[in-house]
Amino acid sequence: MNISLLIIAIILVLALYLGIKARKGKDMDMEQFAVGGRGFGTFFIFLLIAGEIYTTFTFLGGSGWAYSKGAAAYYVPAYIFLAYVLSYWLVPKIWRYSKRHSIISQPEYFASKYKSRSMGMIVAVLGSLALVPYIVIQLKGLGIIVSEASYGAISPVAASVIGAVVVTTYVMISGIHGSAWTAILKDFMILVVVIFLGIYIPVHYFGGIQPMFETVQAAKPEMLVLADQGLSQSWFVSTVLLNALGFYLLPQTFMVVLSSNGERTLRKNAIALPLYTLLLLFVFFIGFTAIMQIPGLQGADGDLSLLRLAIQTFDPWVIGVIGAAGLLTALVPASVMLMAASVGLTNSFFKVLVPSATETHQLIVSRIIIIGISIIALIVTVTGGEALAILNIMSYSLITQLAPSLFFSLPKTNIINKYGAMAGILAGVLIVLYATIADVKVATFLPNTPHVINDISTGVIALLINILVTFLVSALTKQISMQQTEMNDLDKIS
Amino acid sequence: MNAIKLLLFVPFIGFLGLLPYANKIEPYILGMPFLLFWVAFWMVMASIILMIVYKFDPDNKGSESE
Numbered sequence: 001m002n003i004s005l006l007i008i009a010i011i012l013v014l015a016l017y018l019g020i021k022a023r024k025g026k027d028m029d030m031e032q033f034a035v036g037g038r039g040f041g042t043f044f045i046f047l048l049i050a051g052e053i054y055t056t057f058t059f060l061g062g063s064g065w066a067y068s069k070g071a072a073a074y075y076v077p078a079y080i081f082l083a084y085v086l087s088y089w090l091v092p093k094i095w096r097y098s099k100r101h102s103i104i105s106q107p108e109y110f111a112s113k114y115k116s117r118s119m120g121m122i123v124a125v126l127g128s129l130a131l132v133p134y135i136v137i138q139l140k141g142l143g144i145i146v147s148e149a150s151y152g153a154i155s156p157v158a159a160s161v162i163g164a165v166v167v168t169t170y171v172m173i174s175g176i177h178g179s180a181w182t183a184i185l186k187d188f189m190i191l192v193v194v195i196f197l198g199i200y201i202p203v204h205y206f207g208g209i210q211p212m213f214e215t216v217q218a219a220k221p222e223m224l225v226l227a228d229q230g231l232s233q234s235w236f237v238s239t240v241l242l243n244a245l246g247f248y249l250l251p252q253t254f255m256v257v258l259s260s261n262g263e264r265t266l267r268k269n270a271i272a273l274p275l276y277t278l279l280l281l282f283v284f285f286i287g288f289t290a291i292m293q294i295p296g297l298q299g300a301d302g303d304l305s306l307l308r309l310a311i312q313t314f315d316p317w318v319i320g321v322i323g324a325a326g327l328l329t330a331l332v333p334a335s336v337m338l339m340a341a342s343v344g345l346t347n348s349f350f351k352v353l354v355p356s357a358t359e360t361h362q363l364i365v366s367r368i369i370i371i372g373i374s375i376i377a378l379i380v381t382v383t384g385g386e387a388l389a390i391l392n393i394m395s396y397s398l399i400t401q402l403a404p405s406l407f408f409s410l411p412k413t414n415i416i417n418k419y420g421a422m423a424g425i426l427a428g429v430l431i432v433l434y435a436t437i438a439d440v441k442v443a444t445f446l447p448n449t450p451h452v453i454n455d456i457s458t459g460v461i462a463l464l465i466n467i468l469v470t471f472l473v474s475a476l477t478k479q480i481s482m483q484q485t486e487m488n489d490l491d492k493i494s
Numbered sequence: 495m496n497a498i499k500l501l502l503f504v505p506f507i508g509f510l511g512l513l514p515y516a517n518k519i520e521p522y523i524l525g526m527p528f529l530l531f532w533v534a535f536w537m538v539m540a541s542i543i544l545m546i547v548y549k550f551d552p553d554n555k556g557s558e559s560e
Contacts, residue, residue, distance in 0.1 A: 074533045081537045085505050210525035224519045224527045274540040
């Protein structure tokens with residue numbers, strides 16, 4: 001066993017230990033398991049929401065995109081900080097309603113707002129559909145990190161399997177408490193590693209950050225600005241807006257919001273979080289240095305650029321620390337994702353099918369679902385081959401289809417009804433899936449489309465059609481919907 | 495929605511709206527090509543704007559409503 005593998009193994013065991021120990025002193029019921037009894041203060045909420053900034057995607061994919069696509073990679077911190085701005089207004093509303101109605105998962109929120117179990121089921125399925133690519137990103141990234149950092153001693157597949165087993169174990173035992181405790185270790189390590197690498201590497205090779213960029217400018221100036229077509233400005237703006245909108249719709253972020261102990265905790269966090277995204281700049285510095293230092297990584301291999309460059313630069317023990325930090329960036333987010341998907345499915349399917357189920361039953365079912373999702377994600381990880389950033393954009397395109405239903409449900413009177421909401425979501429999701437699988441864009445149907453329009457993210461186009469369908473169906477079903485409300489009111493009276 | 499929260503639109507409009515003017519390499523600021531600096535600048539601005547909104551937002555006055 002080499003020194004770097006030893007360091008990674010020690011951190012993995014430490015994470016497992018912390019994740020399991022987190023449960024101590026908690027009487028585990030569904031509310032504790034899923035949202036920590038709504039007891040997390042500013043510190044834990046910060047780490048859990050910031051955990052979304054430093055996933056393996058941002059660590060490897062952020063530098064990978066800077067390496068292979070240049071400035072287009074800036075979309076990542078851009079949508080994250082704008083999501084935090086939006087969150088100041090949005091998430092206290094979600095928290096308040098959920099607290100009042102004892103809601104612990106996203107599908108329940110929608111089911112309650114639209115008084116429809118089918119709505120809950122659709123949201124649960126869509127949430128899981130969007131989460132699987134996201135978990136796959138983490139497992140894939142974990143495989144890459146551990147296999148590279150162990151100098152090939154462990155294969156990517158073996159590393160993904162070990163990682164999945166560890167995360168599944170502690171999530172099943174401690175629920176969100178496990179994620180919160182391991183997040184402390186993770187954010188400490190990643191902070192040190194990313195700032196160190198981001199400064200050391202450009203200084204080591206070029207004598208500074210500006211000289212590094214100037215070298216890139218001399219060789220490949222197109223990497224430092226957005227392109228005229230393809231990953232152009234209209235692509236950038238539409239993708240950033242779409243992802244900013246989708247950020248708090250991701251089931252795991254939604255769930256973290258519910259675990260807060262108050263509205264003010266959420267607002268306070270919104271202030272500090274945009275500054276934390278500055279750390280992603282350091283990841284870009286590494287990616288841009290890699291353009292000049294290790295050219296030739298093609299396609300999805302761009303995700304390897306950070307690690308390959310680090311291996312070329314440092315002693316094995318440093319690589320071990322980097323690998324361990326990278327490992328944690330996969331485990332912590334994956335743990336929250338697994339839980340969000342499983343609690344959502346348990347609440348909207350199992351609880352509906354078996355209304356007599358006790359808390360203990362629900363906990364057991366949630367844990368079984370966690371294992372199931374882990375296995376599915378592992379299979380996709382081993383068989384699929386996409387670059388991390390593509391998977392990320394697909395997750396967001398899917399989950400953002402919930403945006404119209406969420407936003408219209410915020411005011412006291414909702415101008416759309418459950419039929420419109422469901423039809424809109426389905427229409428949007430089908431378009432995203434079709435466009436992704438068949439690889440079509442607007443120009444496929446309208447060849448003369450100017451590329452300003454053709455470059456717009458598929459998710460945004462699906463969203464526009466989604467809104468259109470939502471309104472149309474809501475208007476057509478107004479009669480049925482009103483009769484139902486009257487009948488419900490009669491029920492209440494009698 | 496109180497008026498102070500309208501400030502939340504500023505980062506969206508400022509950052510994305512002025513993007514066509516920021517999509518360039520020079521001048522370098524703080525060692526970064528201009529476009530990257532533009533992204534960083536708005537991260538800091540977003541934080542400052544949120545701080546101002548938090549301070550003046552009546553929702554944060556008094557004791558936490560449950």
